[in-house]
Amino acid sequence: MSEKGFSLVELSVVVVIIALLVAGVSSGEKLLENARLKSVINNIDKTRAAIASFENIYSQLPGDIPNAYDYWGSSLSCTNALALDSDTDGCNGDGDGVIENNAAENLLEGIRAWAALTLEGLIKDTLTGDIGVGTYNCNPGVNTLKDGLGGGITIGGNNTNQLMIGSRVSANDNCWGEHFTPRQAKIIDAKIDDSSASSGYVLGQEGNPSGDSVYCLSSGEYKVSENQKACYLAIDNVY
Numbered sequence: 001m002s003e004k005g006f007s008l009v010e011l012s013v014v015v016v017i018i019a020l021l022v023a024g025v026s027s028g029e030k031l032l033e034n035a036r037l038k039s040v041i042n043n044i045d046k047t048r049a050a051i052a053s054f055e056n057i058y059s060q061l062p063g064d065i066p067n068a069y070d071y072w073g074s075s076l077s078c079t080n081a082l083a084l085d086s087d088t089d090g091c092n093g094d095g096d097g098v099i100e101n102n103a104a105e106n107l108l109e110g111i112r113a114w115a116a117l118t119l120e121g122l123i124k125d126t127l128t129g130d131i132g133v134g135t136y137n138c139n140p141g142v143n144t145l146k147d148g149l150g151g152g153i154t155i156g157g158n159n160t161n162q163l164m165i166g167s168r169v170s171a172n173d174n175c176w177g178e179h180f181t182p183r184q185a186k187i188i189d190a191k192i193d194d195s196s197a198s199s200g201y202v203l204g205q206e207g208n209p210s211g212d213s214v215y216c217l218s219s220g221e222y223k224v225s226e227n228q229k230a231c232y233l234a235i236d237n238v239y
Contacts, residue, residue, distance in 0.1 A: 113156070164176050215230055
């Protein structure tokens with residue numbers, strides 16, 4: 001009995017089918033990534049809108065409001081004191097017009113802000129406003145809003161009027177870990193600002209921990225040739 005091999009036509013058909021399958025998988029992955037990046041943008045917009053609505057209602061910023069205990073003390077099981085690292089039961093902000101999440105000042109206004117937005121019904125997620133187990137300032141889905149890509153959104157950051165979108169690094173840190181590839185960060189920046197890491201109100205930042213060989217930026221702009229996660233984003237002039 002003679003054995004026949006595949007003809008060139010048959011082999012060509014197989015190659016075409018494999019190519020189509022590979023292209024389909026690649027297209028599906030791109031669609032999924034684009035959907036996740038769109039979710040990040042939507043959650044940034046949702047956060048900005050919620051903060052603006054809160055300020056319109058109370059003429060104060062969430063987290064910074066100095067009489068938060070009068071409104072939500074029983075719901076948060078917290079005390080009529082400042083929201084300090086040294087007194088994590090405190091509800092109240094200092095009323096200075098800035099939502100602070102700065103370890104140097106020992107203020108947790110950014111964490112309390114999420115709880116205030118939750119209790120006011122301005123976001124659908126239920127966020128505790130507590131640093132919780134492990135004293136994490138960035139605990140997405142627990143005390144900070146999930147960003148849509150596995151990280152979280154910190155209200156308050158290195159500068160005033162700022163959001164930080166990134167991953168959790170360690171205890172007492174905000175959401176500023178390596179979270180986006182430079183290409184992903186640039187896509188988000190282009191959608192809502194000017195696509196530049198160093199100008200506008202969306203700023204690309206080197207993710208913590210620093211000191212490794214993976215960099216978000218090159219000469220102040222997104223290093224799109226880098227395929228690993230290296231960036232977090234800072235959104236200025238939010239509130």
